[in-house]
């Protein structure tokens with residue numbers, strides 16, 4: 001394997017003892033969830049739990065958000081990336097990682113860039129999988145970059161993803177009608193979709209210095225503008241020299257769907273949580289859902305989205 005220069009990682013590595021301690025904490029929360037929370041059968045045949053109005057997958061780490069809520073203390077310098085699944089998380093993680101590490105790991109480094117060797121979910125792990133437990137308790141001041149995507153493409157992407165997961169464990173594919181039914185009832189992972197998006201939207205209006213609200217669909221159309229916005233928000237704006245040298249375009253190219261989805265690491269390997277990296281890449285297009293959803297389904301989703309977002313100023 002090529003030698004890669006050191007890069008900033010997004011978590012404090014833990015000792016074996018600390019990891020074992022975390023596992024015990026996760027196990028305790030899983031047991032509490034199983035015993036006390038409303039449950040339904042999830043999209044991959046395992047239970048989902050409802051906690052504080054949102055649905056979480058079961059399994060040791062699926063219920064991680066409960067543990068994180070009790071144990072995670074953000075520091076003012078922390079930057080968190082947030083999303084509901086299938087909104088462009090993999091892309092945002094790649095962009096944020098490439099921006100933060102551009103000095104030590106220039107995007108032009110190709111085979112020596114960490115994104116050529118690891119999937120972005122391994123470079124920027126999910127908080128719910130990695131119990132982040134430190135003793136600093138200044139919550140205010142930390143920043144969140146949130147990404148969302150139009151309702152219809154999110155649903156169709158999620159349906160495809162879940163059917164891949166189902167086929168991995170020999171379950172029949174779920175019909176799109178059924179997926180739509182549960183999605184509209186709010187019973188998809190981390191759903192209800194609309195409340196998830198609205199929560200971050202409102203927070204971004206109230207505290208724009210703390211929450212950057214991004215739309216996948218707009219990022220696809222204007223990646224340069226958005227990448228600059230992300231860098232500025234994270235406190236590492238591109239300098240005029242960097243812009244002149246083409247760094248913004250290089251990062252966009254490095255993190256493009258075409259580049260990342262064709263890398264060997266993303267075609268053949270699995271990430272740390274055991275999912276094939278390829279499952280995070282499908283089409284990477286805006287509007288693909290109209291190839292799957294009937295006019296009635298499209299209309300139903302548009303109607304709900306309009307009702308839910310009414311008066312909020314948000315349009316997806």
Ligand code: A3P
Nearest residue numbers: 086087088089090091157256257281282283284
């Ligand atoms: P599609 O299923 O519509 O293709 P998440 O990362 O939140 O799980 O979202 C997955 C969606 O983002 C998938 O959408 C996937 O193809 C798309 N995606 C993954 N990497 C991308 C990239 N680098 N640029 C644009 N879209 C990307």
